[in-house]
Amino acid sequence: MNDMPAHGRWVIHLSLFLGLMLAVWPLPDAVQPYWPAWPALILIYWALALPHRVNVGTFWVVGLLLDVLKGALLGEHALALTVVAWATAYWHLQVRVFPVHQQIVAIGLLLGLYEFVLFWIRGIAGVGQPLFHSLAPVITSALVWPWLFLVLRDLRRRRQVS
């Protein structure tokens, strides 16, 4: 299976492009803190479904692009996503077979790790932010996960991404 040539790789790239778009989508201030961490969620999906295509390197590159897009310090999101990639790879065989409610908890933990690393780096860099802005996206991200999962799985099966 792993020796087969990559098929439908553009689907992965397109979904990540959309994820980056959503990450910088202009939002009203009231919604801003609750906006899910789309790129992280999409990366986690692919890392669970196709670990031989989306690995820690992909996470890092997307993180770096996210840094530039968001005007953050270079390496901020890259570092956070690398840690998430490691945790996802360590855990992916279990998470893949979890029922939905357990997956929500697992995604919440992964996103919690992501936001924690971001919060920590920003604290050191002196760009502090209220804790609420780190906690809210963890919860909303975990809640949108089942729907995102269904959409991406459908896309993967239809386009036979492997």
Place this chain on the structure above:
Amino acid sequence: MSSMRSPASRWSFTSSSGKGLKTFLLIVVSIVLLSLDRQAHHLDQFRRGLAVVVYPVRAAVDVPFSAWDWLSAALASRAALLRENEALRRELLESSASRQRLAALEAENQRLRELLGSSRRVTHDVLVASLLRADFDPFRHRVTLNRGTNDGVHEGMALLDAEGVIGQVTLATPFSAEAVLISDPNHAIPVEINRNGVRTVALGTGDLGRLELRYLQNSADVEEGDLLVTSGLGGRFPRGYPVAVIASIRRDPGQAFAEITARPLARLDRLREVLLVNPRGDEPQPATGDEEGDDE
């Protein structure tokens, strides 16, 4: 290479340690990048390259909003257009009336400066740019402009809108530029009080509607409602553009400095079109004008 893995390996020692090594290396690289980037300017070239790579994302986000603007302009009713036209005509008349006075003042100012032996160019190269509607982090006040070095934008240019100073360009790429707003917590702009010329620095607070003046003494001559204009010190901003008005003053006799806040004049949350001004246009020029020998 991941294709080397056999399906049965799963979490065999080799594959997981290979992954662990790669993760470890990327974490180290990220930390190196973070510490280099914090010491400003080491990575500007790298960031510029990446900014070009991610430009399509920003442009794609902006498309639906620009399309909506275009559509609503195309479908605007004739009556609304006439009304707007009328308002603009009136505004133009008022502006040109005050500009006539300004022209006389400028000429007088120039004559006086020449008498004093120092000359200043008072005209600036002005460039109009619009903002791409793509958000940055809520705690970093940045914007992206749709003009880049190809249009003559360069780093350090000041951003203005019709009301006052907005910020400055921090990163210019061929097609776009990034600017930091005066309200960014890491930004400071040298200002003076228009009424009496007292100089100070207005610091961003991370709040779009508030600047702080931290270094004015309790005894300083400052009142609520005073207009702050750029002082031109530091050479980053051209002199004499309005920035903010003093909103509140709290003098605590136990403290050496007064707590003063100011409200930016520009509507930083409603920006769409901005003017880019070259700060060098206002630097004192040697009277001989040996530089480039331009419009003297």
